[in-house]
Amino acid sequence: MAFTPRTPRVVAARRLQRRRDRDATGRFLAEGPQAVREALARPEVVTELFGTPTALDRYAELAAAAARADVPVSEVTDEGLAALAETVAPQGLVAVCRHLDVPLEQALAGAPRLVAVLAEIRDPGNAGTVLRTADAAGAGAVVFAGEAVDPYNGKCVRASAGSLFHVDVVRAADPLETVEALRTAGLTVLATTGYGDSDLDDLADSGRLAEPTAWLFGSEAHGLPQELAAAADARVRVPLHGRAESLNLAAAAAVCLYASARAQR
Amino acid sequence: MAFTPRTPRVVAARRLQRRRDRDATGRFLAEGPQAVREALARPEVVTELFGTPTALDRYAELAAAAARADVPVSEVTDEGLAALAETVAPQGLVAVCRHLDVPLEQALAGAPRLVAVLAEIRDPGNAGTVLRTADAAGAGAVVFAGEAVDPYNGKCVRASAGSLFHVDVVRAADPLETVEALRTAGLTVLATTGYGDSDLDDLADSGRLAEPTAWLFGSEAHGLPQELAAAADARVRVPLHGRAESLNLAAAAAVCLYASARAQR
Numbered sequence: 001m002a003f004t005p006r007t008p009r010v011v012a013a014r015r016l017q018r019r020r021d022r023d024a025t026g027r028f029l030a031e032g033p034q035a036v037r038e039a040l041a042r043p044e045v046v047t048e049l050f051g052t053p054t055a056l057d058r059y060a061e062l063a064a065a066a067a068r069a070d071v072p073v074s075e076v077t078d079e080g081l082a083a084l085a086e087t088v089a090p091q092g093l094v095a096v097c098r099h100l101d102v103p104l105e106q107a108l109a110g111a112p113r114l115v116a117v118l119a120e121i122r123d124p125g126n127a128g129t130v131l132r133t134a135d136a137a138g139a140g141a142v143v144f145a146g147e148a149v150d151p152y153n154g155k156c157v158r159a160s161a162g163s164l165f166h167v168d169v170v171r172a173a174d175p176l177e178t179v180e181a182l183r184t185a186g187l188t189v190l191a192t193t194g195y196g197d198s199d200l201d202d203l204a205d206s207g208r209l210a211e212p213t214a215w216l217f218g219s220e221a222h223g224l225p226q227e228l229a230a231a232a233d234a235r236v237r238v239p240l241h242g243r244a245e246s247l248n249l250a251a252a253a254a255v256c257l258y259a260s261a262r263a264q265r
Numbered sequence: 266m267a268f269t270p271r272t273p274r275v276v277a278a279r280r281l282q283r284r285r286d287r288d289a290t291g292r293f294l295a296e297g298p299q300a301v302r303e304a305l306a307r308p309e310v311v312t313e314l315f316g317t318p319t320a321l322d323r324y325a326e327l328a329a330a331a332a333r334a335d336v337p338v339s340e341v342t343d344e345g346l347a348a349l350a351e352t353v354a355p356q357g358l359v360a361v362c363r364h365l366d367v368p369l370e371q372a373l374a375g376a377p378r379l380v381a382v383l384a385e386i387r388d389p390g391n392a393g394t395v396l397r398t399a400d401a402a403g404a405g406a407v408v409f410a411g412e413a414v415d416p417y418n419g420k421c422v423r424a425s426a427g428s429l430f431h432v433d434v435v436r437a438a439d440p441l442e443t444v445e446a447l448r449t450a451g452l453t454v455l456a457t458t459g460y461g462d463s464d465l466d467d468l469a470d471s472g473r474l475a476e477p478t479a480w481l482f483g484s485e486a487h488g489l490p491q492e493l494a495a496a497a498d499a500r501v502r503v504p505l506h507g508r509a510e511s512l513n514l515a516a517a518a519a520v521c522l523y524a525s526a527r528a529q530r
Contacts, residue, residue, distance in 0.1 A: 034510075133516045138506030159513075166508040201527055241403030241526050243431040245299075247519070248424075251398045254516035255523045261506050262466055 002053065002075040005083035010076060013050065013096050014083050019150050026099045028152035030164075031085050033059050036095045038162035040065045045165065048096040049073045052081050055092020062093065086154040099152060100169060104143065104178060107168035108185040112140025114260050115187060115214035116253065119175045119228055120146045122219060127151070128159025129250045130217060135163035137257035138264075142167050145175040146225075175216075179231045182214040191216045191232035192256055193224055194246050198234045200259055209263035215256050220249040267318065267340040270348035275341060278315065278361050279348050284415050291364045293417035294349065295429075297356045298324050303427035304362050305330045310430065313361040314338045317346050320357020327358065336360075351419040364417060365434060369408065369443060372433035373450040377405025379525050380452060380479040381518065384440045384493055385411045387484060392416070393424025394515040395482060400428035402522035403529075407432050410440040411490075440481075444496045447479040456481045456489055456497035457521055459511050463501045465524055474528035480521050485514040 003010045015021040016029045027047065030039045033055075039046050040062060049066045053075055056063045066073045076084070084094040107115075116134040121127045127149045134142050144151050151157075151169055172178040179189050188211045190203075203209055216232055218224030229235050238247055238255050247255070268275045280286040281294045292312065295304045298320075304311050305327060314331045318340055321328045331338050341349070349359040372380075381399040386392045392414045399407050409416050416422075416434055437443040444454050453476045455468075468474055481497055483489030494500050503512055503520050512520070 129513055129516065132509055133512060135507040136503075136505050136509035136512050136516070161509065161511070161513075163507075163509050201530065204527075238401075238523075239526070240401050242400040242428075244397055244401035244426065244428050246426070247398060247401050248394055248426070248515070250513070250515050251394065251401070251519035254512070254519040258503070258520045258523075261504070262469070265466065 002077045003050070003080045004077050005080050007080065009074065010050070010080050010083060013048065016096065017086060017154060019153065022150065022152050027096050028099065028157065029084065029154060030095045030097050030157055031087060031154065032091045033062060033093055034162050035157060036062055036093045038165040039095050039097050040069065042100070042165055043069065045097050045100055046071045046095045047098060050076045050081065050084055050094045052076060052078055052092040059093060087158070100165070101151065101171045102168050104170045104172055104181055107141040107170050108181065110140055110168065113212045113264055114139040114257065115141045115143065115182060116257060117143040117145050117178060117214055117216045118148050119216055119218050119224055121148050121217065124149045124153040124156035125159045126220060126249050128156035130253045131160040132163040133250065133254045134257055135166045137261040139167060139257065141170055143170040143172050143178055145172045145178045175228050176231055179228065187212045187214040189214050189216065189232045191224055191229040191235045192252055193229050193235050194237055196235035196237035198236045200236055200238050200256060203234070203236060204259050204263055209260050213260050215260070217249060217253050267342045268315070268345045269342050270345050272345065274339065275315070275345050275348060278313065281361065282351060282419060284418065287415065287417050292361055293364065293422065294419060295360045295362050295422055296350050296352060296419065298327060298358055299427050300422060301327055301358045301360045303430040304360050305334065307365070307430055308334065310362050310365055311336045311360045312363060315341045315346065315349055315359045317341060317343055317357040324358060352423070365430070366416065366436045367433050369435045369437055369446055372406040372435050373446065375405055375433065378477045378529055379404040379522065380406045380408065380447060381522060382408040382410050382443060382479055382481045383413050384481055384483050384489055386413050386482065389414045389418040389420035390424045391485060391514050393421035395518045396425040397428040398515065398519045399522055400431045402526040404432060404522065406435055408435040408437050408443055410437045410443045440490070440493050441496055444493065452477045452479040454479045454481065454497045456494040456500045457517055458489055458494050458500050459502055461500035461502035463499045465501055465503050465521065468501060469524050469528055474525050478525050480525070482514060482518050
């Protein structure tokens with residue numbers, strides 16, 4: 001019989017919509033077929049899959065993949081699914097996943113040539129979008145540093161469009177220590193700021209972007225903390241050719257990360 | 266005496282939150298000091314300014330600029346302002362503005378070297394963000410083509426962060442006719458699509474991006490209509506170096522528009 005919103009396992013999984021319960025259990029929710037597919041591609045990540053009968057039928061290959069990985073698959077009613085999902089038009093599947101962040105040292109041991117650091121970024125949609133863009137640009141690691149949003153926040157997971165499962169995600173309490181560790185690992189650390197003294201185009205012309213690089217991005221509202229910008233090897237501004245006062249975070253990150261990707265080809 | 270939510274002029278202005286009333290009156294609302302400042306920088310755009318006593322005091326230079334331009338300035342109560350504003354934390358100012366779009370021919374007469382075309386993009390936040398990014402990259406015109414969102418939608422105005430007042434905004438009913446007109450004006454028309462046969466980096470290497478260029482962007486959910494992509498001079502994909510399946514619209518537009526800006530320097 002399909003689980004309802006009152007079935008204890010649905011009640012328990014639903015609690016993962018709250019950060020407190022995610023932190024306490026080391027679990028989070030991934031919603032929709034795309035995220036579930038990406039999660040199932042990583043062994044040991046998924047602990048449970050919920051789906052409506054319709055969705056489990058429509059995405060039978062995902063249900064089969066879960067079964068092969070010994071992941072319990074449970075049918076839920078439409079109401080049970082609605083209780084687990086945070087979007088208004090859920091596509092019938094929600095997976096319970098284990099946290100998958102790794103220590104910074106482990107991510108750096110892979111010698112990534114491109115790293116994105118989200119410093120004190122509190123907006124989950126912005127953070128997830130930058131994570132997705134960093135993945136597309138070929139970044140090996142994305143660091144959530146300082147008082148950044150929880151990478152397992154539902155909105156962040158959805159905005160990442162599966163990229164949360166593709167790159168090494170790191171949670172680092174201290175942004176300054178992160179900068180030191182990145183530099184020690186041989187990465188050039190570049191701070192993105194509207195008031196930077198280096199123009200991105202000039203930096204690209206200089207050939208310096210071909211080096212292994214870590215980009216620091218601050219929140220849209222407050223920018224990078226000053227001491228963090230000061231600790232970087234350079235403070236870089238994206239040129240503003242028109243009359244806009246600034247770019248939004250996702251656009252600025254896309255321009256910077258793709259400038260690196262192009263230089264590093 | 267300050268206007269309240271029931272004052273007829275506040276009631277009339279509030280109706281501009283609805284598209285029907287914007288279309289019927291040729292007016293729209295711009296909210297917050299940044300948008301009001303940009304609007305006032307253009308003669309004839311603002312027809313009325315509402316502000317709380319606190320905001321009119323804090324932004325006295327904007328109230329003065331409005332008065333110099335013979336724009337009526339009206340004090341509203343906090344409740345009156347809340348009725349006019351669409352955000353939860355309005356900063357005390359809302360201006361009634363005239364529609365400012367221009368015909369495509371007029372925009373092309375300015376010989377813009379960079380144009381962004383939003384084809385059938387229905388999400389106002391996405392459209393406003395691309396408008397902002399296009400302005401930053403130096404685009405001279407942004408065309409809302411086909412069944413695109415109303416550029417005067419409040420969410421689009423806010424996401425544009427003032428850029429709605431900086432570039433030539435065009436509303437074009439027929440996207441295919443728009444492509445023809447752009448090409449006739451000497452612009453290379455490039456369609457952004459994940460399935461494009463030209464790689465953005467290769468195109469940049471070829472020097473072709475230095476030409477006057479119009480970029481076509483489609484909706485995040487549906488991409489560009491196929492006949493529109495086919496009508497372009499080339500179909501261009503942003504390279505995906507990692508495992509992300511795609512970029513979101515704002516990120517893809519930023520990468521493409523800035524690739525042109527860099528090539529056109």
